[in-house]
Amino acid sequence: MFIDFVSIDISAGKGGDGAVAFRREKYVPKGGPSGGNGGDGGSVYIYADHNLHTLLDFRYRKKYHAGNGQPGGSSLKDGKKGEDLLIKVPVGTIVKNADTGEVVIDVNKAGETHLLAKGGKGGKGNSNFATPVNRTPRFAEPGKKGESFKAELELKLLADVGLVGFPNAGKSTFISVVSEAKPKIADYPFTTLEPNLGIVRVGDYDSFTVADIPGIIEGASEGKGLGLQFLKHIERTGILLFLIDVLSENYDADFATLMKELKNFSPKLAKKKKLVALTKADTLPEEELVALQKRKIKGYNGKPLVISSATGLNIEALVNRLWHAVKENENK
Numbered sequence: 031m032f033i034d035f036v037s038i039d040i041s042a043g044k045g046g047d048g049a050v051a052f053r054r055e056k057y058v059p060k061g062g063p064s065g066g067n068g069g070d071g072g073s074v075y076i077y078a079d080h081n082l083h084t085l086l087d088f089r090y091r092k093k094y095h096a097g098n099g100q101p102g103g104s105s106l107k108d109g110k111k112g113e114d115l116l117i118k119v120p121v122g123t124i125v126k127n128a129d130t131g132e133v134v135i136d137v138n139k140a141g142e143t144h145l146l147a148k149g150g151k152g153g154k155g156n157s158n159f160a161t162p163v164n165r166t167p168r169f170a171e172p173g174k175k176g177e178s179f180k181a182e183l184e185l186k187l188l189a190d191v192g193l194v195g196f197p198n199a200g201k202s203t204f205i206s207v208v209s210e211a212k213p214k215i216a217d218y219p220f221t222t223l224e225p226n227l228g229i230v231r232v233g234d235y236d237s238f239t240v241a242d243i244p245g246i247i248e249g250a251s252e253g254k255g256l257g258l259q260f261l262k263h264i265e266r267t268g269i270l271l272f273l274i275d276v277l278s279e280n281y282d283a284d285f286a287t288l289m290k291e292l293k294n295f296s297p298k299l300a301k302k303k304k305l306v307a308l309t310k311a312d313t314l315p316e317e318e319l320v321a322l323q324k325r326k327i328k329g330y331n332g333k334p335l336v337i338s339s340a341t342g343l344n345i346e347a348l349v350n351r352l353w354h355a356v357k358e359n360e361n362k
Contacts, residue, residue: 035184038093038094040095041094042072042074042096042148042176045174046098046101046109046153047101047152047171048152050065051066052064065102065156066106067108067154068152069101069108070112072114074115075117075144076125076135078123079118080140085119085120097112099111116143122138122186123185125182127179128182146181148176151173154171187267190268190359191240192269192271194264194270195272196284198275199273201273209231227241230353268302268359269355270304272307273309274327282329286329303355305348305351306327306330306334306335307335310338311344
């Protein structure tokens with residue numbers, strides 16, 4: 031199951047209280063304050079784990095608390111520091127403060143570790159407060175509370191290429207052919223109900239990632255259909271590949287509608303590098319395919335590539351185009 035949004039409670043540990051104690055050793059006749067300091071509370075960290083691809087685990091556990099610091103002891107013994115807590119999330123996770131809406135951290139690089147909530151400082155024991163005037167202080171400092179907040183975790187897929195198209199445009203079939211991803215495929219709209227991520231191999235050593243995301247419909251930017259669930263995932267893709275069914279009645283209108291929804295959701299999306307392919311070429315007679323090779327689409331500067339995932343027509347050529355576009359995008 032693909033889960034891309036959860037709410038959790040995060041709390042760093044409380045600092046331990048300082049101790050009030052006095053020395054009673056045999057060879058220390060006048061004694062004196064010997065209360066140790068409390069240990070600092072444990073902090074909460076977040077770690078980007080490249081092996082994770084969903085926020086599913088957070089559905090079953092909602093509270094994440096680091097350990098509290100231990101109180102100080104006698105004989106100037108300091109309390110033990112509270113245990114830190116490491117929360118592992120997929121790369122591409124955004125952490126927000128649920129109360130303010132502020133983005134706390136954007137976890138977008140594998141292996142990164144970030145501090146989410148700092149543990150409370152341990153209180154000072156009475157040994158710290160002795161003065162020439164007050165040599166036997168009978169008080170200590172309490173430990174401070176750790177930082178805490180209600181967090182919203184939102185996962186946005188990181189991919190080199192995002193597939194854009196209406197339901198049944200052939201996105202799932204395409205990604206199943208060019209990568210090891212195995213999405214559900216059927217002959218009805220909205221087969222794909224959750225994103226799929228595939229790795230496309232180029233030659234012996236190179237590769238790029240493709241995200242097959244649920245089909246868009248008119249009004250998606252307003253929340254219709256799968257709406258915002260779909261659109262937010264292509265914000266982080268470097269390149270957009272528009273897939274349009276060759277049996278569509280109007281290629282120009284289809285492209286215009288898709289572009290409109292992208293612009294309405296985020297003007298930045300419409301400015302991304304774009305490629306267009308006409309899919310399911312195997313459903314047309316040979317003579318019609320020849321005419322399609324010269325077909326242009328209004329609003330798109332390039333020439334669409336006519337492909338068939340079923341027969342492999344122009345699939346290799348499209349992969350090569352995407353690879354070159356990915357490299358160009360990286361060098362910007």
